[in-house]
Amino acid sequence: MSGSFPPPDSMAASPDVSVIIVSYNSEHLLRRTLAALQAGCGQLRLQVVVVDNASLDRSVELLKRDFPNAELIENTINLGFGRANNQAISRARGRYVLLLNPDAFVAPDTLPKTISFMDRHPGSGVLGVKLVDENGRVQPSAFRFPTPWNIFLNASRFDRLIGRSALANQDDGGSHPCDWVRGCFYLIRREVIDTIGLFDPRYFLYYEEVDHCRSLREAGWEVTYCPGTAVTHIGGESAKLDGGILDGSQQISALHAESELLYFRKHHGVTGVLMSVFLTTLVDLGRALKRLTVLHDAHQSRAALGHLRMVLNLLVETGMGSRPVH
Numbered sequence: 001m002s003g004s005f006p007p008p009d010s011m012a013a014s015p016d017v018s019v020i021i022v023s024y025n026s027e028h029l030l031r032r033t034l035a036a037l038q039a040g041c042g043q044l045r046l047q048v049v050v051v052d053n054a055s056l057d058r059s060v061e062l063l064k065r066d067f068p069n070a071e072l073i074e075n076t077i078n079l080g081f082g083r084a085n086n087q088a089i090s091r092a093r094g095r096y097v098l099l100l101n102p103d104a105f106v107a108p109d110t111l112p113k114t115i116s117f118m119d120r121h122p123g124s125g126v127l128g129v130k131l132v133d134e135n136g137r138v139q140p141s142a143f144r145f146p147t148p149w150n151i152f153l154n155a156s157r158f159d160r161l162i163g164r165s166a167l168a169n170q171d172d173g174g175s176h177p178c179d180w181v182r183g184c185f186y187l188i189r190r191e192v193i194d195t196i197g198l199f200d201p202r203y204f205l206y207y208e209e210v211d212h213c214r215s216l217r218e219a220g221w222e223v224t225y226c227p228g229t230a231v232t233h234i235g236g237e238s239a240k241l242d243g244g245i246l247d248g249s250q251q252i253s254a255l256h257a258e259s260e261l262l263y264f265r266k267h268h269g270v271t272g273v274l275m276s277v278f279l280t281t282l283v284d285l286g287r288a289l290k291r292l293t294v295l296h297d298a299h300q301s302r303a304a305l306g307h308l309r310m311v312l313n314l315l316v317e318t319g320m321g322s323r324p325v326h
Contacts, residue, residue: 015047016115017187018094022084024053026102027062029234034067036105042112049091051075051084080326081183082199082208089198097193101184103234104131110229114187117175117226125192125221126213128181130172131233139233142170142178142225145214148264148272152279156286172227180213180223185231192221200266204326205252207259214267250310257311258318258325265321273321277311284308 019037023030030050037046048070052060054077063072073088085099096115100106114127131139144150150166153159159166169178186209188198196215199208213223264272284304292301317325 013045015094016044017096017098017111018047018049018092019098019100020085020088020092021048021050021100021102022053022081022088023050023055023059023102024078025055025057025059027055027057027059029102030059030062031066032105033100033102034070036107037100037111040106040108040111044111044115046111047071047092047094049073049088051079051088053078053080053084080204082203082205083201085208086198086201089193092190092193095190097188097190099183099186099188101233104184105232106185107229107231110185110231113229114226117224117228118187118189121222121224123222124224125189125216125219126181127187127224127226128178129185129225130227130230131182131184132230134232134234138172139235140165140168140170141182142176143167143180143182143210144169145179146210146260146263148268148276148279151260151276152283155280155283170225170227175224175226175228177222178225179217180210181225183209184233189221192216192219195219202262202324203259204324205255205259207263211263211266250306253307254310254314255326257307258314261314261318261321262324263321265318270320273315277315280311281308284311 021030021033026033034048037048048067049072050063050067050070051073052063052075054075060072060074063070071091073084073091075084075087079087089097096118098111110129114129118124118127128141131141133139144167146167150159153166196212196219198212200211203211217223260276261273264276268275284307288301288304288308291297291304314325315321
């Protein structure tokens, strides 16, 4: 299985693409992920680096046994998505770096097409592709930068009144620039990393790629959505963890809310954080009232109020978005 990947100590030729995969309890996915990479590399030379975030399954044993040419970093604790990618970047030797989730499977034409596009468009610093689920349904992949207002429009569903999403910026008719693309397939030009670095380590999970794309755009690079090839993305597998810091949907929601506060404080200041919390309060109170009085669902009403309490607690714990909790 590993024949297409050069050995870790092979320096005879620089790889075209350094693929970084951050894995946690992904034994059931890694064989398919790496096999798809092997089948789709064509004439490209790949360097594959897998960061294992202290998995509780046999992911490490699988990698050592069946993919010995993949470079393995074994962490003793779960560092999260952004920090683990930062950890691996020092090993990357390719002229491009691809961040790939273990639940994202490239098509046979994905790597040749995307590398060819980047070679022909030197102003593009990051590229994302069309993402589809196992049934071929298209997933949102390209977006506008979040603001307290457009998140409110999306969460309250008021954006349906204007007939388009307040957050998504996806046109599958052809390649086009956008604000940011999802990190499950995130192809980066090496010069971008050399210029602005990779991810802000304050984000444990979520908003890393949003923040990075913003820094990239500010540095004069373009973020490109390229729908000419599709990557199958199961979705949510990286967050389905069997214990520890990410146990359960409530914890996932808390990590998302924490990252959102950190992002707004960094890019919109204290005013942005307070506006975000105020609009979140309106959405959660509205949901709680509707679910109680219209749907007669007291459990879901309490869940909405519980989300609001979590956000308010995080507002205090993060010092209004000035420091991470995790």
